[in-house]
Amino acid sequence: MSKLNEIVDETIAALEEMRRSGVTNVSVSPATLEELGRLPKVVSAQLAPIEASAKVCVKCPELVRCRHNVVFGVGDPHAELMFIGEAPGRDEDLEGEPFVGRAGELLTKIIQAMGLKRHEVYIANVLKCRPPENRTPLPEEVANCLPYLLTQIELIKPKVIVALGATAMKALLDVQLGITKIRGNWYTFRDIPIMPTFHPAYLLRNPAAKKEVWQDMQAVLAKLGREVPKR
Ligand code: URA
Secondary structure, eight states: HHHHHHHHHHHHHHHHHHHHHOOOOOOHHHHHHHHHTTOOOHHHHHHHHHHHHHHHSSSSSHHHHHHHHHOEEETTOOSSSEEEEEEOOOHHHHTTTTOSHHHHHHHHHHHHHTTTOGGGGGGSSSOOOOGGOOOOOOOOHHHHHHHHHHHHHHHHHOOOEEESSSHHHHHHHOOSSOHHHHHTTTTTTTTTTEEEOOOOOHHHHHHGGHHHHHHHHHHHHHTTTOOOOOO
């Protein structure tokens, strides 16, 4: 555990102890409040135990047998923008990081085309373990793993979510239509605007669909109040 995480844990424990012993008010100077507001590590400290429990999760026996790594998520825990994919593939399983294979390279290019850097957004998947042969996640696997993603969203509080492909879209939205019909339209997940779009792996097979994804990303940038970079 890093030193900062220890400080955060000890501070939380001390505040809880004060509350238990009846303290109802603590005065904090405006400068300290400002400093606290700038502490991204507070969210990483909250994510750390969730990641630790995902890493030892054994709810999906087939995935547990095959996995090399549990792929929790990567990026800025204070990101305004969160991308959610389906599940780790072979490269992600080996490296322990989402979207690092061919589809990941394309996602990184999309992020860069938006004028952002990969480390400025947060990237996660619905499943944290690779399904064998990259098969589509089973409904019970999604149900087992979804609480991790929901906690990530709750802690990170992105301003906008991009759901990459049908699995991410179906995990978060109660929609019956396919991704081709749904993409490009805004939906809401727990008050957060969510844009479903095509998965980068689909774009590798159907490069003509990049045009639509770029339209969707322009809408995302507009929603974030950011300028659309010239291409
Ligand atoms: N496809 C996904 O949905 N997620 C990854 O991390 C890699 C490929």
